[in-house]
Amino acid sequence: MDSLTQAVLGAGIQGAMLGRYQGRKALGAGALLATLPDLDVLIDYGDPVSGMINHRGFSHSVFVLTALALALAALFRYWRPSPQYSAGRLFLTLWLVLITHPLLDAFTSYGTQLWWPLRPTPTSWSSIFIIDPFFTLPLFAAVAAASIVGLPAKARAALCWTLGWCAAYLALSMAAKSTIEAQIRQDMENNGLAVKAMFSTPEPFNIVLWRVVAKTDDDSYVETVRSLLDTGPSESIRRPLNTQLAHALPGSSRLAGLQWFTDNWLRYDDIAGRLVVTDLRMGLGGGFYSFRFEMARRIGPGNGWSAITPAYWPNERGTDHLSAVFTRAWQRMPPLPLALWEKNMTRTPAPAPADLP
Numbered sequence: 001m002d003s004l005t006q007a008v009l010g011a012g013i014q015g016a017m018l019g020r021y022q023g024r025k026a027l028g029a030g031a032l033l034a035t036l037p038d039l040d041v042l043i044d045y046g047d048p049v050s051g052m053i054n055h056r057g058f059s060h061s062v063f064v065l066t067a068l069a070l071a072l073a074a075l076f077r078y079w080r081p082s083p084q085y086s087a088g089r090l091f092l093t094l095w096l097v098l099i100t101h102p103l104l105d106a107f108t109s110y111g112t113q114l115w116w117p118l119r120p121t122p123t124s125w126s127s128i129f130i131i132d133p134f135f136t137l138p139l140f141a142a143v144a145a146a147s148i149v150g151l152p153a154k155a156r157a158a159l160c161w162t163l164g165w166c167a168a169y170l171a172l173s174m175a176a177k178s179t180i181e182a183q184i185r186q187d188m189e190n191n192g193l194a195v196k197a198m199f200s201t202p203e204p205f206n207i208v209l210w211r212v213v214a215k216t217d218d219d220s221y222v223e224t225v226r227s228l229l230d231t232g233p234s235e236s237i238r239r240p241l242n243t244q245l246a247h248a249l250p251g252s253s254r255l256a257g258l259q260w261f262t263d264n265w266l267r268y269d270d271i272a273g274r275l276v277v278t279d280l281r282m283g284l285g286g287g288f289y290s291f292r293f294e295m296a297r298r299i300g301p302g303n304g305w306s307a308i309t310p311a312y313w314p315n316e317r318g319t320d321h322l323s324a325v326f327t328r329a330w331q332r333m334p335p336l337p338l339a340l341w342e343k344n345m346t347r348t349p350a351p352a353p354a355d356l357p
Contacts, residue, residue, distance in 0.1 A: 001104050001128075003035055005136045008143045009104065009166070010034020010097040015143065016159040017093040019151030021084045027147055030097050033072075037065065037101045049254045049293055049310040053261040060102035061116035069095035107170055109201040109281045111261055121263045126201045126281070127173035133205060135169050138162050173207045176228055180210040184224050187233075188214060193222065199265055199281055204322060209329035211285045213265065219243055221267070223285055225336050227329055235335040237286070237342055242268040248275055248296055248305035255295060272348045273298035275305060276313045284325060286341025288318030314349040 014022075014030025022029070040059040045051040058064055073091035082090075106112040108130050111122030128135065142162040146155045181200050188195055196215040203209040203225070212224045216238075224236035245268035249255045258277065259266060267278045275296035283289035292313035296305040318341070328336055 001108060002131050002136075003038060004140070005131070006034045006038065006101050006104065007031040008136065008139045009100055011143045012139055012159045012163055013097050013100065014093055015146055015151055016156050016163060017089065017096070018085065019146070019156050019159070020153075021082065023151055024147055026151065027143060031143075033094065033097045034101055036098070047254070047310045048312050049258055049295070052291060053257045056102065056105055056110065056112045056122070058113075058116050060105060060112050060114065062099060062102065062114050064116070065098040065102070066095060069098050107173070109199075111263075119260075122261055124263075124281070125174070126199065127177045128170065128207065129202050129204050131205060132202075132207070134207070135166060138165055169207075173202070176202075176207045177210070179228065180212060180226055184212045184214065184226060184234075187224075188222065199263075201281060203284065203325050203329065205326065206329050209325065213280050215241070221280065223280075223338065225285060225328065225338065227332070229330065230332060232332065235338055237338045239267070239342060239345075241266070242270075244268075245270060245275060249307055252295070252307055254310055258293070267345075269346055270298075271346055274313075278345070284318040284321060284336075284341070286318075286336070286338040287344025287347075288316060288321070288341055290317060316344055 008031065010030040010033055011027040012030070014026045014033070017026075019026045037056075037059040040055060040057065043054070045054050069091055072094050073087060077087050077090060102112050102114055106114060106123040107125050107128045109124055109126040110130070111124045114123045139162050142158050146159060149155055177200055181198055184200075185195055185198065193214075194217055196217060198212060198214045200210050200212040203211055208229065209225065209227045212226065214222045214224070216222060219242070220238055220240045222236055222238045224234055226234035243266075246255065246259075246266075255277070258279075262279050262281060265280045267280055269276045269278070274294050277293050277295050278289050279291040280289065282291060292315045293310045294308065294313045295310050296307045298304070299306050321336075321341075324334075324336065328334075
């Protein structure tokens with residue numbers, strides 16, 4: 001999730017659990033501690049693919065953060081012992097502030113390595129968008145109010161109720177996800193399409209409108225946008241995955257890492273002799289995706305490919321269409337023009353000034 005959400009979540013937890021003893025300081029300490037795991041963004045891994053698959057790694061591990069909570073609790077207890085609350089309460093507070101950061105991240109579609117240094121596919125429950133005002137704003141309001149009035153019993157109770165809303169909202173998001181996936185799977189089966197695998201994610205800022213990507217047996221995928229309020233058919237497109245192009249980079253550790261990190265939700269395109277790999281999990285859909293990488297170039301006609309240091313592929317992210325997406329969450333018409341958007345996938349970008357003769 002975004003840094004503001006993580007900060008107010010940490011502030012809310014520490015305020016609810018230690019605000020009686022620490023006062024407003026609990027809010028500030030919780031906010032700072034909760035953002036600590038994201039400091040891994042300061043590490044330069046050399047290229048965008050390596051940066052992507054290593055973000056939310058060791059700093060988001062439940063093992064690392066549990067050890068850190070133990071160390072911090074022991075340090076604080078030694079440095080400033082308090083007879084007002086136990087060491088166990090202090091540890092539990094610090095642990096919850098830290099551990100809820102990667103757990104909340106795991107509800108998004110990016111992928112979080114909860115079990116680092118073990119290497120299962122990164123966790124991605126993908127039931128909430130990275131920014132969701134329905135989750136964040138109530139918590140922000142409760143924390144802001146507590147920072148003004150202090151943390152008497154009523155303010156702490158308000159924080160507890162707001163944290164309860166956050167937990168309920170996450171449960172609602174999982175229920176919405178399950179409902180949408182069941183509807184899409186049934187629709188595809190009714191149309192004679194066998195689903196090999198399915199990935200669903202909410203569109204920006206809500207859990208009403210969803211984008212579902214389903215792989216089929218013929219090396220293609222069907223992408224569908226559907227709202228919980230839809231009563232009729234939803235818009236969808238069917239496009240090739242082009243996985244044969246992955247053979248252009250045998251033994252590529254970066255491509256293997258990207259396949260592992262994304263659980264192989266990748267599409268490959270040959271765009272004017274450049275091999276572009278797209279992560280289908282994140283974006284508005286159609287032709288607008290958050291992560292696209294150029295990973296190889298053709299040596300010459302019929303001469304195969306040469307791997308390059310991965311670089312971001314210049315690509316529109318569709319921010320100009322956010323209002324249309326938000327409107328689509330609440331009403332069926334107009335449908336999102338997925339087929340029109342999809343043309344962006346193979347469009348050759350305009351040359352940069354440095355590339356011009």
